[in-house]
Amino acid sequence: MLLALLLLPLLGGIAVAFLRDDRTAKLAALAVSLLELLLVIPAWLAYDPSGDRLQQTLSVDWIPAFGVKFSLGIDGIALVMVALIALLVPIVVGGSWADKLPEGRNAAGFYSLLLVMEAGMVGVFVATDVFLFYVFFEAVLVPMYFLIGRFGGPRRQYAAVKFFLYSLLGGLIMLASVIGLYAVSAEQLGEGTLDWATLAEVMRTADTSTQVWLFLGFFIAFAIKAPLFPLHTWLPDAGAEAPVGVGVLLVGILDKIGTFGFLRYCLPLFPAASHDLAPLVLVLAVIGILYAALLAAGQDDMKRFVAYTSIAHFGFIGLGIFAFSEQAATGAVLYMVNHGISTGMLFLVVGMVIARGGSRLISDYGGMAKLTPLLGGLFLLAGLSSLSLPGTNSFISEFLVLIGSFDNQPVFTILATIGMILAALYVLWAYQRIMQGPVRGNALVGAGGGPGTAMAPEIGARRTISDLSGREIGVLAPLVVLIIGLGIYPKPVLDVIGPSVQATVQSASEAPAAQGGN
Amino acid sequence: MPTSSMFLAQQPGQAPDVDYVAILPVLIIFGAAALGVLLEALLPRNQRWSVQVGLTLVTIVGAGLAFGYYLSDAPENGTTTLAGTLSIDQPALFLWGTLLALGFGAVLLIADRTVEPGGAFVAEAAIRPGTIQDRAQVGSASMQTEVFPLTLFALGGMMTFTAANDLLTMFIALEVLSLPLYLMCGLARRRRLLSQESAVKYFLLGAFASAFFLYGLALLYGYAGSVKLADIANAAAGTDRSDALLFGGLALLVVGLLFKGSVGPFHAWTPDVYQGAPTPVTAFMAACTKVAAFGGMLRVLTVAFESTSWEWRGVLWAVAIASMVIGAVLGLTQTDVKRMIAYSSIAHAGFLLIGTIALTDQGLSGTMFYLLAYGFTTLAAFGVVSLVRDSTGEATHLSQWAGLAKRSPLVAWTFTFLLLALAGIPMTSGFIGKFVVFSAALQDGMAPLVVIALVASAVAAFFYLRVIVLMHFSEPAEDGPTVSVPGAFTTAAITMGVAVTLLLGVLPAFALDWASGGGFAS
Numbered sequence A: 001m002l003l004a005l006l007l008l009p010l011l012g013g014i015a016v017a018f019l020r021d022d023r024t025a026k027l028a029a030l031a032v033s034l035l036e037l038l039l040v041i042p043a044w045l046a047y048d049p050s051g052d053r054l055q056q057t058l059s060v061d062w063i064p065a066f067g068v069k070f071s072l073g074i075d076g077i078a079l080v081m082v083a084l085i086a087l088l089v090p091i092v093v094g095g096s097w098a099d100k101l102p103e104g105r106n107a108a109g110f111y112s113l114l115l116v117m118e119a120g121m122v123g124v125f126v127a128t129d130v131f132l133f134y135v136f137f138e139a140v141l142v143p144m145y146f147l148i149g150r151f152g153g154p155r156r157q158y159a160a161v162k163f164f165l166y167s168l169l170g171g172l173i174m175l176a177s178v179i180g181l182y183a184v185s186a187e188q189l190g191e192g193t194l195d196w197a198t199l200a201e202v203m204r205t206a207d208t209s210t211q212v213w214l215f216l217g218f219f220i221a222f223a224i225k226a227p228l229f230p231l232h233t234w235l236p237d238a239g240a241e242a243p244v245g246v247g248v249l250l251v252g253i254l255d256k257i258g259t260f261g262f263l264r265y266c267l268p269l270f271p272a273a274s275h276d277l278a279p280l281v282l283v284l285a286v287i288g289i290l291y292a293a294l295l296a297a298g299q300d301d302m303k304r305f306v307a308y309t310s311i312a313h314f315g316f317i318g319l320g321i322f323a324f325s326e327q328a329a330t331g332a333v334l335y336m337v338n339h340g341i342s343t344g345m346l347f348l349v350v351g352m353v354i355a356r357g358g359s360r361l362i363s364d365y366g367g368m369a370k371l372t373p374l375l376g377g378l379f380l381l382a383g384l385s386s387l388s389l390p391g392t393n394s395f396i397s398e399f400l401v402l403i404g405s406f407d408n409q410p411v412f413t414i415l416a417t418i419g420m421i422l423a424a425l426y427v428l429w430a431y432q433r434i435m436q437g438p439v440r441g442n443a444l445v446g447a448g449g450g451p452g453t454a455m456a457p458e459i460g461a462r463r464t465i466s467d468l469s470g471r472e473i474g475v476l477a478p479l480v481v482l483i484i485g486l487g488i489y490p491k492p493v494l495d496v497i498g499p500s501v502q503a504t505v506q507s508a509s510e511a512p513a514a515q516g517g518n
Numbered sequence B: 001m002p003t004s005s006m007f008l009a010q011q012p013g014q015a016p017d018v019d020y021v022a023i024l025p026v027l028i029i030f031g032a033a034a035l036g037v038l039l040e041a042l043l044p045r046n047q048r049w050s051v052q053v054g055l056t057l058v059t060i061v062g063a064g065l066a067f068g069y070y071l072s073d074a075p076e077n078g079t080t081t082l083a084g085t086l087s088i089d090q091p092a093l094f095l096w097g098t099l100l101a102l103g104f105g106a107v108l109l110i111a112d113r114t115v116e117p118g119g120a121f122v123a124e125a126a127i128r129p130g131t132i133q134d135r136a137q138v139g140s141a142s143m144q145t146e147v148f149p150l151t152l153f154a155l156g157g158m159m160t161f162t163a164a165n166d167l168l169t170m171f172i173a174l175e176v177l178s179l180p181l182y183l184m185c186g187l188a189r190r191r192r193l194l195s196q197e198s199a200v201k202y203f204l205l206g207a208f209a210s211a212f213f214l215y216g217l218a219l220l221y222g223y224a225g226s227v228k229l230a231d232i233a234n235a236a237a238g239t240d241r242s243d244a245l246l247f248g249g250l251a252l253l254v255v256g257l258l259f260k261g262s263v264g265p266f267h268a269w270t271p272d273v274y275q276g277a278p279t280p281v282t283a284f285m286a287a288c289t290k291v292a293a294f295g296g297m298l299r300v301l302t303v304a305f306e307s308t309s310w311e312w313r314g315v316l317w318a319v320a321i322a323s324m325v326i327g328a329v330l331g332l333t334q335t336d337v338k339r340m341i342a343y344s345s346i347a348h349a350g351f352l353l354i355g356t357i358a359l360t361d362q363g364l365s366g367t368m369f370y371l372l373a374y375g376f377t378t379l380a381a382f383g384v385v386s387l388v389r390d391s392t393g394e395a396t397h398l399s400q401w402a403g404l405a406k407r408s409p410l411v412a413w414t415f416t417f418l419l420l421a422l423a424g425i426p427m428t429s430g431f432i433g434k435f436v437v438f439s440a441a442l443q444d445g446m447a448p449l450v451v452i453a454l455v456a457s458a459v460a461a462f463f464y465l466r467v468i469v470l471m472h473f474s475e476p477a478e479d480g481p482t483v484s485v486p487g488a489f490t491t492a493a494i495t496m497g498v499a500v501t502l503l504l505g506v507l508p509a510f511a512l513d514w515a516s517g518g519g520f521a522s
Helices: A002-017 A022-046 A076-095 A107-126 A130-139 A141-151 A156-189 A196-204 A208-225 A234-241 A244-254 A256-269 A271-298 A302-322 A326-357 A373-386 A393-408 A410-435 A470-488 A491-509 B020-042 B045-072 B090-111 B132-139 B147-163 B167-185 B192-224 B229-236 B243-260 B269-276 B279-332 B337-356 B361-385 B409-423 B429-443 B447-473 B488-506 B509-515
Strands: A055-063 A068-074 B079-081 B086-088 B388-390
Touching: A002 A022, A002 A055, A002 A068, A002 A076, A002 A107, A022 A055, A022 A076, A022 A107, A055 A130, A055 B509, A068 A076, A068 A107, A068 A130, A076 A107, A076 A244, A076 A256, A076 A326, A076 A470, A076 A491, A107 A130, A107 A141, A107 A244, A107 A256, A130 A141, A130 A156, A130 A196, A130 A256, A130 B429, A141 A156, A141 A244, A141 B447, A156 A196, A156 A208, A156 A234, A156 B429, A156 B447, A196 A256, A208 A256, A208 A271, A234 A244, A234 A302, A244 A256, A244 A302, A244 A326, A256 A271, A256 A302, A256 A326, A256 A491, A271 A302, A271 A410, A271 A491, A302 A326, A302 A393, A302 A410, A326 A373, A326 A393, A326 A470, A326 A491, A373 A393, A373 A410, A373 A470, A393 A410, A393 A470, B020 B045, B020 B079, B020 B086, B020 B147, B045 B090, B045 B147, B086 B090, B086 B147, B090 B147, B090 B279, B090 B361, B090 B488, B090 B509, B147 B167, B147 B279, B167 B192, B167 B243, B167 B279, B192 B229, B192 B243, B192 B269, B229 B279, B243 B279, B269 B279, B269 B337, B279 B337, B279 B361, B279 B447, B337 B361, B337 B409, B337 B429, B337 B447, B361 B409, B361 B429, B361 B488, B361 B509, B409 B429, B409 B447, B409 B488, B429 B447, B429 B488
Parallel strands: none
Antiparallel strands: A055 A068, B079 B086
């Protein structure tokens, strides 16, 4: 089952690469991604939350000389992330349908890379061998790099290289720790292994200083990926220059590899180190929440704005994970899903605004809701979900994180709460500037070739701006349903992630240095 | 079979036993090389090329078959022959296999005549550049076919070098492999001056390195009273002889070896020679010389100097760091593709040295696997470099590679894949190679070195990325180079390199098993 989830987009992506016709390529990519979504359903149904920690496992010897196995398996956390990937990719395919690609690029290349990246992302979440995880972790970089570099905005080369180098540096530091894990297991078991479950047993008894060194290797890689302050500077560039659809996957899925890595690798493998270094992580998380919120409020570029809101949200997820309470961690995992949905939607909506106005700058817009009421309404909904208004999905996760963290880390929690207020500020302010008031701004009234309209210098007379097309409504509808649905009834997701989160938090609390977890 | 340490080669009237089956591959190579020289004298000019190419390829395949035959029931712990001067053990066999395969690929590149009409080699290397004869020569389509026997001599020397079990044999093998290479560097059809400069530079510096090696050999003979590696090891273990001779000798010896392996800070020749030499020869040097040099280094350090490793390992730590840093940092500033790959090879030499000085089984197998992986990747990379040309020959300046993906997507993606392999991205052999070498080093307590190596890899990744950016994201230049349609030979060589790079990245198990088949016999 998991193997099929992995192979379908990979083979589909390779096949799409050979299609010459743009329309066929798009249709094929859509078909593959929808089929992937269908395949997730049986995997979800077959998953038994009260069963084993890792389910639907598959394990084949890969490199026996190093005890490396090709092993797949999912727990609740991985399952919801895989479901999120399978959900977002068809939406992204639909959302990118009418994108104008840079000159000389064809759609086949774009969608092929997109599907290959989907395979890589699924792989990251279903791998249960640390080596295999690392392989997918790095392999995802390559299609992403080409997606940004070939299909992105004006500064795409810079953004692509910055993204790749940051991630690669993190990955290589992690590689040192992966090799370190292998060495430790070889020392303790006589024969090295990189199997996650075995390593979790082995590392439990490792001394704290070893744990701290290895933890740091993983942590830096994940902190770059997530991104935590001060390693976040690549995300605004990459997010701003990436095509909208790719940006959705970047902030929606790719960044969560970092937080997923905290949960799957940092906590269970290095419990003592996680506890010792938690204050450091929490400080970075809270700085991230506040600092990114202020930067988001100050952004004039809409895509950078979304990227900064995303960094602020990752601070919350980090807080939830490193507070070491079950409630907070549950909130954090739920946050990962919700963030993918709400920020993904925000990114898409922003993309639709940009597609109409031809400019990324907020100052080029004003009163747009008068021209496009439906787009305005959905922008507001995505924004409200992003600022965690009660009744939307994000509220529940943010609430769980804050309430769960308060017992263990009251100071950090109180500081983080300020971030919620700032979120309301930056989201509503951006909404107000773009959508409310009289219709104004170069992008809408068409002063033509103004300073902010670099993306479409040919704008001449007053443009006709139309509201959402049927395709765009179809793309956004599932997200709207999920935002409201999960806001009212999050139980299906909570049930699935509950036991896995519990096991993760417990494995981190049983350490010798454990403090009182719940 | 007599054991090596009891047997004295100098003993009069008693010919040493020779295990002909074991050394048959080397004999075939040398025999064919000698035959090639004769053919060169006897055959009419118009037949030479086809006969030489046929002979060389058949020879390597034949040597490969002989090698495969011996391998199928080779003694597990290896054997020594020719009075203990050659040790045919598992590492030697692995490296022989690697050298034969890489040599085959290199000969394919050397034999190609479709990319550059008449081949990449000049007909008369002795003509002074810039003269009338020289200009006339550029137009002609003839080439010097001695390059094929020279390649075989070099290949035979390399194989002997990796199996040499005493220092004198090693020195002779070193000369046999080096002298043809000096010549071959000067044979480039285009840019004669650069090519001749590279030949002279390589020859002069190589001669110094050989002299260092020989001086070290002499000192070690003075110390141990023998040139055999095993005797040196015995002498070094618990005697009251002067350590000055031992370490002086070791230092000089290792300098000679590091020079051949283009390890920084003994790398100064590498960029110039890589740039000036004809690209197929550069490919041959980059892939095969590295295998031979590190094969020899592994054997010398493990067999002869393991017991004193505490004394010298710190120095080689510093050398490895220097090599990685020089390669990665100076590589950033390069604007020529061949020089860039040269600096990349210096950085890779640093990684290889880390595995070499681990002196463990994992270090040995990891380093050998790395050599195999790196050899094929770099061979294919130079193969691609030889395809991108403009009217003056190969277009090696980086700016000329801009927008290559638009003109020729297949070549650009192939080169991208190879660059990613050099950078060590998963699913390529480069990644597995790094993993095995670094894990061996970490298990041997060299964690700081591993961290430095990983940072150096990240820095080096930047210049590989730069080329990828240029090829894929930049607009092509107006008068940019064209990509030649490669002939069958070059296509075969590149395909082989890419296929092995991918195969060793996805399914490395069989090669790793073979590499960890056993240790040195002496």
